[in-house]
Amino acid sequence: MKKSKLVMIGNGMAGVRTLEELIKLAPDLYEITVFGAEPHPNYNRILLSPVLAGEQTLEEIILNDWSWYAEHGVTLHAGWTVTGVDRGRRIVHAVNAAGEKLSAPYDRLLMATGSNPFILPVPGRELPGVLAYRDIADTQAMIEAASQYKHAVVIGGGLLGLEAANGLMKRGMQVTVVHVAPSLMERQLDQTAGRMLQKSLQERGMQFLIGAQTQELVAGPDGRVAMVRFKDGSEVPAELVVMAVGIRPNTQLAEQMRLHVDRGIVVSDTMQTVTDGRVYAVGECAAHRGVAYGLVAPLFEQGKVVANHLAEFGIGRYQGSLTSTKLKVTGIDLFSAGNFQGGEGTEDIVLSDPFTKSW
Numbered sequence: 001m002k003k004s005k006l007v008m009i010g011n012g013m014a015g016v017r018t019l020e021e022l023i024k025l026a027p028d029l030y031e032i033t034v035f036g037a038e039p040h041p042n043y044n045r046i047l048l049s050p051v052l053a054g055e056q057t058l059e060e061i062i063l064n065d066w067s068w069y070a071e072h073g074v075t076l077h078a079g080w081t082v083t084g085v086d087r088g089r090r091i092v093h094a095v096n097a098a099g100e101k102l103s104a105p106y107d108r109l110l111m112a113t114g115s116n117p118f119i120l121p122v123p124g125r126e127l128p129g130v131l132a133y134r135d136i137a138d139t140q141a142m143i144e145a146a147s148q149y150k151h152a153v154v155i156g157g158g159l160l161g162l163e164a165a166n167g168l169m170k171r172g173m174q175v176t177v178v179h180v181a182p183s184l185m186e187r188q189l190d191q192t193a194g195r196m197l198q199k200s201l202q203e204r205g206m207q208f209l210i211g212a213q214t215q216e217l218v219a220g221p222d223g224r225v226a227m228v229r230f231k232d233g234s235e236v237p238a239e240l241v242v243m244a245v246g247i248r249p250n251t252q253l254a255e256q257m258r259l260h261v262d263r264g265i266v267v268s269d270t271m272q273t274v275t276d277g278r279v280y281a282v283g284e285c286a287a288h289r290g291v292a293y294g295l296v297a298p299l300f301e302q303g304k305v306v307a308n309h310l311a312e313f314g315i316g317r318y319q320g321s322l323t324s325t326k327l328k329v330t331g332i333d334l335f336s337a338g339n340f341q342g343g344e345g346t347e348d349i350v351l352s353d354p355f356t357k358s359w
Contacts (some may be wrong), residue, residue, distance in 0.1 A: 179209070
């Protein structure tokens with residue numbers, strides 16, 4: 001019996017978890033082809049922070065090594081960027097760094113394109129030494145910079161920004177975190193908890209500029225970033241600037257394919273795109289009931305539903321997820337879940353011990 005062709009665009013955690021679930025349910029149903037823009041097999045992006053901090057190696061965070069793809073009959077094109085999809089003819093077109101071109105036909109297409117880091121639109125954002133924090137290449141560039149330079153500025157006091165700042169500090173850099181909001185991790189913590197977290201990190205040597213608004217990044221004599229200037233006229237030295245101010249669903253290809261996009265690739269409860277039932281979307285690129293999730297647990301839940309449908313069981317439905325967050329900074333136990341803002345119709349229950357040295 002001739003196998004159907006499944007092509008997946010993206011080789012990240014959500015997509016490959018979907019394939020793992022699918023192979024469990026229907027190991028012989030599809031001829032599977034994967035296009036991944038990074039030249040690596042699937043790795044645990046969540047553990048880039050411990051790698052940056054020197055607590056783990058890149059080899060230790062690989063989830064599915066090269067042999068996994070071969071053992072399960074999955075054709076992986078690593079280092080290939082998909083440039084277009086012909087939905088009429090059902091063909092995916094890709095190119096690699098050498099300019100070589102490749103095409104693959106599909107019967108079912110899985111969009112797992114993830115998200116892109118948001119870069120502040122300020123002058124100097126394209127200077128050498130200005131990075132996002134999203135993948136292995138970013139992590140390696142930060143480790144290399146830490147071995148040569150002293151001053152780092154991390155723009156963004158959310159989860160990823162604090163983990164980046166901690167890692168750079170453990171690599172020996174003097175780190176200043178710039179955060180425009182009144183307190184750290186405002187999407188997960190109330191102001192009291194945010195201030196407690198700031199105090200604990202300051203005791204470790206991390207510096208903060210809370211409420212500061214970045215105006216421009218200034219180059220030094222060698223053309224590399226050397227300083228961050230703020231709207232109030234103040235400045236701080238910075239030979240490395242890491243922007244960790246949020247992510248945006250990577251929908252550029254989907255828009256080119258004329259799929260419906262609104263805060264992500266719009267999908268139904270079966271994770272099929274509302275535009276084309278042959279095309280599914282999973283992970284950070286997908287928008288389900290108006291929400292694009294950026295945490296791992298919801299993406300894995302989505303993957304189970306997609307696998308269920310691709311296996312032709314057709315009984316799974318995704319109905320959204322409750323999210324939780326854990327800060328990966330060794331020695332600080334921080335976990336956030338549920339509705340921390342409160343408001344009308346809610347009751348605040350606060351347990352506080354402000355005098356203990358450990359919280």
